[in-house]
Amino acid sequence: MQMKTEELTIDCGRPEVESSSHTDCHKVIMPVRDALDVISGKWKLPIIIAVSRGHKRFRDIERSIPKITSKVLSKELKDLETHKLVKRTVYDTQPVTVEYTLTPYASTLDSVIIALQKWGIQHRKKILGK
Amino acid sequence: MQMKTEELTIDCGRPEVESSSHTDCHKVIMPVRDALDVISGKWKLPIIIAVSRGHKRFRDIERSIPKITSKVLSKELKDLETHKLVKRTVYDTQPVTVEYTLTPYASTLDSVIIALQKWGIQHRKKILGK
DNA sequence: GTAACCAGTTTCCTTAAAGTAAGTGCTTTA
DNA sequence: TAAAGCACTTACTTTAAGGAAACTGGTTAC
Numbered sequence: 090m091q092m093k094t095e096e097l098t099i100d101c102g103r104p105e106v107e108s109s110s111h112t113d114c115h116k117v118i119m120p121v122r123d124a125l126d127v128i129s130g131k132w133k134l135p136i137i138i139a140v141s142r143g144h145k146r147f148r149d150i151e152r153s154i155p156k157i158t159s160k161v162l163s164k165e166l167k168d169l170e171t172h173k174l175v176k177r178t179v180y181d182t183q184p185v186t187v188e189y190t191l192t193p194y195a196s197t198l199d200s201v202i203i204a205l206q207k208w209g210i211q212h213r214k215k216i217l218g219k
Numbered sequence: 220m221q222m223k224t225e226e227l228t229i230d231c232g233r234p235e236v237e238s239s240s241h242t243d244c245h246k247v248i249m250p251v252r253d254a255l256d257v258i259s260g261k262w263k264l265p266i267i268i269a270v271s272r273g274h275k276r277f278r279d280i281e282r283s284i285p286k287i288t289s290k291v292l293s294k295e296l297k298d299l300e301t302h303k304l305v306k307r308t309v310y311d312t313q314p315v316t317v318e319y320t321l322t323p324y325a326s327t328l329d330s331v332i333i334a335l336q337k338w339g340i341q342h343r344k345k346i347l348g349k
Numbered sequence: 350g351t352a353a354c355c356a357g358t359t360t361c362c363t364t365a366a367a368g369t370a371a372g373t374g375c376t377t378t379a
Numbered sequence: 380t381a382a383a384g385c386a387c388t389t390a391c392t393t394t395a396a397g398g399a400a401a402c403t404g405g406t407t408a409c
Contacts, residue, residue, distance in 0.1 A: 114265075114268055114269070114272065114283075116336075117332070117336055118264060118265050119339070120335070120336045120337070120338070120339025120340045120342075121264050121332060121335045121336050121339055122261075122264070122339070123339035123340075123342055123343050124335040124336070124338045124339035124342060125258075125259055125264075125335065127342065128255075129259035129260075130396080131252075131396085132397095134248060134251050134252070134255075135244075135248055138244055138247055138248055139244070142244065146355085146356090147355075147356050147357070148354080148355065148356075148357095156398090158397085158398065158399075158400095159356080159357060159358085160357090160358075160359085160397085160398080160399090161396090161397065161398080162357090163356085163358075164397095172342075172346065173345065173346070183405090183406075184354095184355065184356085184404095184405055184406055184407090185355090185405090186355090187355085187356060187357090194345070197338065197341070198338065200337075200338070201331075201334045201335060201338050202247065202251060203334075204330050204331045204334040204335075205250070205251045205254040205255065205331060205334075206246075206247055206250045206251050206254070207250070207330075208250075208254045208327065208328065208330070208331050209249070209250025209253035209254035210250040210253075211327070212250075212253055212254060212257065212302075213253050215303065215324070216302065216303070260366080261366085261367075262367095276385085276386090277385075277386050277387075281386095286368095288367085288369080288370095289386080289387065289388085290367090290368085290369090290387090290388075290389090291366095291368080292387095293386080293387060293388075294367095313375090313376075314374090314375050314376055314377090314384095314385065314386085315375090315385090315386080316385090316386095317385085317387090
């Protein structure tokens with residue numbers, strides 16, 4: 090997460106026309122950007138989904154996501170770990186075995202993923218015309 | 220929307236462990252990425268929120284979003300227009316008056332924005348500890 | 350003993366997103 | 380008539396994300 094999110098704040102002064110029921114811009118946009126920092130990007134959701142399907146090992150995950158490279162996977166897994174969405178477990182075998190699993194916390198993302206999925210489905214229909 | 224979304228497909232073969240109730244990867248990830256193509260990025264949501272607050276004119280929107288530049292605003296508004304989220308109306312005054320408003324379709328994004336907002340709020344607490 | 354697997358890292362390169370700054374053609378205000 | 384506002388556009392630069400390929404240091408299988 091980039092901690093410079095504050096500078097993203099929106100003024101929203103003078104909502105001259107129908108200032109009605111809109112909550113304060115900051116309150117909406119700051120968390121939304123925090124969330125997008127975590128899940129936007131090309132690989133984060135694919136990885137979460139792959140891991141949720143039972144792909145636990147590095148090479149296993151890599152193979153399950155076409156076109157991803159080790160470099161990117163490595164970096165994204167670290168990101169997801171710092172966001173507490175993925176857990177990395179090292180087993181003291183010879184050689185070491187590393188396993189990635191989703192944390193219980195990752196399931197809090199379900200509603201976000203479902204909302205995005207639903208919207209994406211109807212949006213594709215809308216833009217492509219049926 | 221980038222139409223190369225197909226190449227993003229996930230293999231997800233052999234869900235050897237607990238292949239249980241996970242829906243097909245394609246079905247989840249494709250729409251999610253379609254949605255993210257539209258709403259991710261630094262400025263799309265801030266703009267949507269500013270316009271929803273009643274900022275209709277170009278300079279008005281620009282002033283309500285700190286640090287945005289005319290160039291970026293111009294480009295993003297075009298994007299939002301092609302996605303049918305924003306309507307651009309030109310009034311035949313002297314000089315021309317241009318107004319941007321959200322389309323009714325934009326309100327279909329509400330559930331996405333709310334899900335992101337909620338998740339972002341609790342995530343910030345979680346990561347920053349309290 | 351060499352090929353292949355594992356879990357990555359390192360280096361170099363391309364592309365895309367975004368920022369900086371200035372300019373355009375028009376009109377209203379002082 | 381000079382300054383400022385409107386709705387932008389253009390040209391140039393910086394930054395970040397992502398891709399390609401090779402390489403490390405270990406282990407097991409042939």
